[in-house]
Amino acid sequence: MAVTNHLDSPGQKFLGIRHKRCPPAFCQEVQAENVTVIEGGTAEITCKLHQYDGSIVVIQNPARQTLFFNGTRALRDERFQLVDFTPKLVKIHLSNAKLEDEGGYFCQLYTEDTHHQIATLTVLVPPENPIVEVKEQAVEGGQVELICSAPRTKPEATLRWYRERRELKGVTSKQENIKTFSITNTIQFPVERRDNGEIVTCEASHAALKGQKKQTQYVLDVQFSPTARIQPSQSLVREGDMLTMKCEVTGNPRPNEIIWSRLNDSLPERSQVQGDLLTIPSLSLQDNGTYSCQVSNKHGRSSDQYVLVVYDPGAIIEAQTQVPYAIIGGILALLVFLVICVLIVMVWCSVRQKGSYLTHEASGLDEHGEAREAFLNGGENHKRKEEFFI
Known part of the structure; x- marks a missing residue:
């Protein structure tokens, strides 16, 4: 007797499995949903029942060990607790989830034909606060090399460096350890004595942190x-x-x-x-x-x-009790400035007077020349001569 198993894409709900010859309106169905939990948290595994007639319901772990037979515990693991068992729903809780608990959990309904669904459990491992190490002692004029690491994450965490809100580009590497990853981010930059005491921050982000960040601050120790x-x-x-x-x-x-x-x-x-x-x-x-x-x-x-x-x-x-030297110096500078200004004014006045004297002297020479010419000519009237000699 053929049984059809209808499965959705990963991360979606699984459809019930039913016998082909069974009229849809009267067939029993069982449905299960995929579950994601953070390591150490509590996972809720549910099996939804349709047209349940009291048949046997069995829930098994990924190793195909029976956890519950109807409402009876079958496996002595107190982390599994039966929360609900009704004609429409079977719900169990798994506390303190571990990586070893990952896999498919079977919801099986035993009638003339076996109906089952698989709820895939995924366990996430968020990073702890990053670990920051310095490769060697930093000395002024040299370089410092800092290593930030998240030794255990699932999936891979992202590490970033910041200094004064400015991101520093580093080199990222990863190592896979069975089901988890070890991530490191290394940076290098020159340092001087003024950098001593400055703070550099390594920040880890991860899907399990739901937007929050894990940070570790490192205080630069620069010797000088x-x-x-x-x-x-x-x-x-x-x-x-x-x-x-x-x-x-x-x-x-x-x-x-x-x-x-x-x-x-x-x-x-x-x-x-x-x-x-x-x-x-x-x-x-x-x-x-x-x-x-x-x-x-x-x-x-x-x-x-x-x-x-x-x-x-x-x-x-x-x-x-003496006047401060700065005040004395200012007074002396002012006096020197005033003396220079007076000298400039005196020189300017002297030059102007000399120019005026030379102009009048030249004019007098012209007048005496004309009088001499009139005297020598002798043909002009005496009144004109007198005009020149007066």
């Missing part, structure tokens, strides 16, 4: 040579004052030792050294000199100097 700079507690000091000098240090790794010294002399006996601080209480003129702090790490060394000049109390008061 140290710098030192002495900062005094006050700029002008007098006898009896207390002075504290701080050696401001940078460097990665940070120098663990700061060496204080005085050029061509030893530190004052009463001075106190506490790491980056050098304190000299009750200053005296004998404390004058050039002080230095030195630091080093495995990438280099650095030092800075500070010239200490201790004044007597009277000199300090006078120095503090």
